[in-house]
Amino acid sequence: MTSSDSEQKISAELKQLSLMRQQLLERKKIQCIFQELRNRAEFGQAEGAASNQHEIDSIDDKLKQLTERKAELQKSHDNILHAKDKKEDSLTSSQMTVPVAPVPASNMIYIEAPPSIPAPTVILDLENFPPCPCRTQCPACEQFIVTETFTSVSSLTWLVCFMIALTGCAAGCCLIPFCIDTFKSTTHKCPRCRTSIITIKKL
Numbered sequence: 001m002t003s004s005d006s007e008q009k010i011s012a013e014l015k016q017l018s019l020m021r022q023q024l025l026e027r028k029k030i031q032c033i034f035q036e037l038r039n040r041a042e043f044g045q046a047e048g049a050a051s052n053q054h055e056i057d058s059i060d061d062k063l064k065q066l067t068e069r070k071a072e073l074q075k076s077h078d079n080i081l082h083a084k085d086k087k088e089d090s091l092t093s094s095q096m097t098v099p100v101a102p103v104p105a106s107n108m109i110y111i112e113a114p115p116s117i118p119a120p121t122v123i124l125d126l127e128n129f130p131p132c133p134c135r136t137q138c139p140a141c142e143q144f145i146v147t148e149t150f151t152s153v154s155s156l157t158w159l160v161c162f163m164i165a166l167t168g169c170a171a172g173c174c175l176i177p178f179c180i181d182t183f184k185s186t187t188h189k190c191p192r193c194r195t196s197i198i199t200i201k202k203l
């Protein structure tokens with residue numbers, strides 16, 4: 001028996017083991033649910049509960065055995081791989097002139113990494129425009145553009161101005177809202193055709 005044969009055998013057995021493990025775990029889950037239900041119902045069926053517990057214990061035992069076997073197999077598998085590596089090393093060192101062709105890995109799939117730069121978001125819904133320049137499609141010239149923004153005095157600006165004046169700040173403090181963009185309306189314009197796309201009004 002060659003090393004690759006035994007390797008294949010081991011990997012097949014490992015696969016089978018993991019399958020069995022999964023099945024056992026599912027069975028255990030079901031048994032645990034049964035037990036829980038029985039406990040809740042309090043039927044007093046001591047016999048059933050005992051057999052249930054026995055079943056769970058046996059599953060646990062089997063799981064333990066499986067884990068041990070798996071560890072064993074894994075170890076031998078690693079050993080084989082190690083031996084193979086060594087052999088290849090010695091082979092390459094002894095036959096330096098003959099290049100060793102790489103083994104074609106047919107079941108290996110290479111996936112290209114996604115671009116690290118996120119795709120720019122294009123806002124097409126006029127209602128959701130932020131108060132800063134954003135990417136959109138101009139409804140007039142239908143070009144994809146980054147809007148230009150302009151602020152203008154809105155009702156909110158005046159309201160805040162009057163409120164400040166009412167609190168008694170007469171030294172020009174009431175003019176502050178005229179300098180803050182948060183209190184002003186924002187107009188988005190297309191830089192190509194100069195159409196104003198939308199005005200976000202405050203109040």
Ligand SMILES: [Zn+2]
Nearest residue numbers: 138141190193
């Ligand atoms: Zn335009």
